[in-house]
Amino acid sequence: MPMQSERYPVDWAEIALAIKDACGRQCQECGRQCRRPGEPFDTHRRTLTVAHLWPEDHAPDAPIVFVAALCSGCHLRVDAQRKARERSNFRQEDDHENVPANENPSRAQDVAGS
Numbered sequence: 001m002p003m004q005s006e007r008y009p010v011d012w013a014e015i016a017l018a019i020k021d022a023c024g025r026q027c028q029e030c031g032r033q034c035r036r037p038g039e040p041f042d043t044h045r046r047t048l049t050v051a052h053l054w055p056e057d058h059a060p061d062a063p064i065v066f067v068a069a070l071c072s073g074c075h076l077r078v079d080a081q082r083k084a085r086e087r088s089n090f091r092q093e094d095d096h097e098n099v100p101a102n103e104n105p106s107r108a109q110d111v112a113g114s
Helices: 013-023 074-095 105-113
Strands: 047-053 067-071
Touching: 013 047, 013 074, 047 074, 067 074
Parallel strands: none
Antiparallel strands: 047 067
16 A cells, blocks of 8 residues: 555654664564665565554554554555454444344434434
């Protein structure tokens, strides 16, 4: 997914660089050593990124405070897992809304109060 620059602070490039340098350009998930600035490009697998991590109880639209330096493969895996959880949660909420009011106590109050 392309970066949505409007969601990042104006000094994001400097922040991301500091995070990457702090871990020695090594993936914090799998330990892979990634390319350093100036090293020739050989594969995307050695590209270090800064990932936003949302613990399960952290709302995705809340300010992002959890970050980690991840190789591109680990970053893609983390994002895919988060998106799968979001889809699952959305389906569960949708299923909950489609239960008849007499089988869903919270909806029964809504219907009775209408």
